[in-house]
Structures are given as C-alpha cells and as structure tokens.
Amino acid sequence: MDTTRRGFLKLVAGVAAGLALSGRRVVLAAGKVSLPLDKASELTAVGGVKAVRLGGRDLVLVRDSATIVKALDARCTHQGCIVMYTKATKLLDCPCHGSQFRLDGRPAKGPAPSPLTTYPATLSGNAVVIDLP
16 A cells, blocks of 8 residues: 555545545535535526535525525524525525525524625536535
C-alpha cells in the first residue's frame, strides 16, 4: 500500500468517485455537499421542495427554475425550530410559534425577526451542490 501523501489523496479521490457513481451523497470539498437528484425527485420539477439533512444541517431545497435551486437553513430564526413546507400555502411553517417564511427565506409572518439563512447552491449534472460554511 502506498502510504505517501499522494497515495492517500488518490485513495480518497477513488473512494469519493465510487460513492458519487453509487448515487450516495458525497462531500466534494471542504463545505461542498452533493445530493443526487435521483435521491431528491421532488427537485426534478420547477416548484419542487425537499427537506434534507446534509453536512450536519437541516436544509430546505427549493427548485426555482430549470437552472436554479435555493438552499435554506430549516431552522426558524425565532427560536430554532425546524420549519416544514406546506404545499397548500407554498410557505415554510414553523410548528413552534407560527412563523411563516416564503420560499426565498423571507419572513411572511412573525414572530421570526429575520429571514432564513441561505447557502449557495447549484445544479451540476444530475445533482444539487450546496456550499456550506
């Protein structure tokens, strides 16, 4: 076995490639997480919403257009409860104190004082790539 730094990096790259081909969630680089669309079928159509846990965070992913996906922190800015998507109203609802958020993260109804945190997200091939700090 090659125990050099180069050998180690080749091993890590090989494992990551194998996981990517298997359709599993893959951490691409420091802070970047990939979610294959076949594991998030809700995001294949515009207007789709999917709640996921990636990179140790609860997120809400929103398919805005054919080329745009938004990633929002799912923790309410009031007291940190996890928001849930309500299809009938197309809002993210906090079950704890009734705050509501639009799909861009802006509050629609209080007591939440500020918008949900957003993270850069892109569509790359058949996956959503999210850049988490």
